[in-house]
Amino acid sequence: MTEQNKRPLLAIMRPKRYLKKSIELAESMGFEALAVPMIEFEDMKDEFFDGFVERVMSGVSDYVIFTSANGIDFTLKKIPDAEHDKFIRALNSTKVVAIGPTTRKALEEMGINVLGMPGVYSSEGLVHFLCPEIKGKVVDTARSYYGSVLLVDELRACGAEVHETKVYTLTKPEGDEQEKFISRVLAGEVDVFAFTSSMMVRNFFEHTGDQTTQNKVISIMDNSVVAAIGTPTAQTLEDYGVMVSVVPEKFTFEDMLKEVRELLG
Numbered sequence: 001m002t003e004q005n006k007r008p009l010l011a012i013m014r015p016k017r018y019l020k021k022s023i024e025l026a027e028s029m030g031f032e033a034l035a036v037p038m039i040e041f042e043d044m045k046d047e048f049f050d051g052f053v054e055r056v057m058s059g060v061s062d063y064v065i066f067t068s069a070n071g072i073d074f075t076l077k078k079i080p081d082a083e084h085d086k087f088i089r090a091l092n093s094t095k096v097v098a099i100g101p102t103t104r105k106a107l108e109e110m111g112i113n114v115l116g117m118p119g120v121y122s123s124e125g126l127v128h129f130l131c132p133e134i135k136g137k138v139v140d141t142a143r144s145y146y147g148s149v150l151l152v153d154e155l156r157a158c159g160a161e162v163h164e165t166k167v168y169t170l171t172k173p174e175g176d177e178q179e180k181f182i183s184r185v186l187a188g189e190v191d192v193f194a195f196t197s198s199m200m201v202r203n204f205f206e207h208t209g210d211q212t213t214q215n216k217v218i219s220i221m222d223n224s225v226v227a228a229i230g231t232p233t234a235q236t237l238e239d240y241g242v243m244v245s246v247v248p249e250k251f252t253f254e255d256m257l258k259e260v261r262e263l264l265g
Helices: 016-028 049-058 069-077 081-091 101-109 123-133 149-157 176-186 198-207 211-221 231-239 253-264
Strands: 009-012 032-035 040-043 063-066 095-098 138-144 161-171 192-195 225-228
Touching: 009 016, 016 032, 016 253, 040 069, 049 081, 049 138, 049 161, 063 069, 063 123, 069 101, 069 138, 069 161, 095 101, 095 123, 123 149, 138 149, 149 161, 176 198, 176 211, 192 198, 192 253, 198 231, 225 231, 225 253
Parallel strands: 009 032, 009 192, 063 095, 063 138, 138 161, 192 225
Antiparallel strands: 040 161
16 A cells, blocks of 8 residues: 555455445445456256255255355256245255355345354364264255365265265456456555455466466565465465465455454554
8 A cells, every 4th residue: 555544455356246245345344445256156067966956855865065155046046946945945854054154144045944054164164063963864065066075075984975966166257357457466556365265366367377477466465465265265375476464264255354454454
């Protein structure tokens, strides 16, 4: 920041569906927002989806885990409208678990009862939360193509029968706005970079172009505040040679911004 009273410019690179609320939150917390998506969602249906629906509808599933609001959105998108209410009633006969408060709120707004969520909003937190009670139980999860393998492997190690279906994938947006965004980064305008996933990090650096430009961007970032949600995201940044200033204890965008604000004083 070049001026004492200038609001820090925060780079928000979340998918379009999150940008409006993210901008409003950032501005309410004293930031100026520069919002350009570096990641987007795309619907997909794998060969395991029909089995997932059948287990839920027939009462075979004991637990159903959703690791994002997108997971339930893209699940319902593939179920005929006439079957939505029936599917939600079937879900409410299982024990539905949300990875965190945003996912929990989305589920509850759809009339889905949530058993609970972990203290730490991550795959590791879900394993810790569920492991003591799932031995011999059937656990289903509907999530991203890029979901951590740790969740499924560790729940199976706890003695559960675990089924996974991937209901959406992540893509890299391309266009003028991404190019203009990188130009503003190179001009040194961005004070805070907020990353919410490893793929967002990789897409961002792919947009920086050649190695010389990437090195310039990394140098600029090391003189800015870089925030990451979750250890994997922070590790991906560090693999690129970027120093991470903030990794919030709670894995939410709001908590990340709170910690950034505290750091900036």
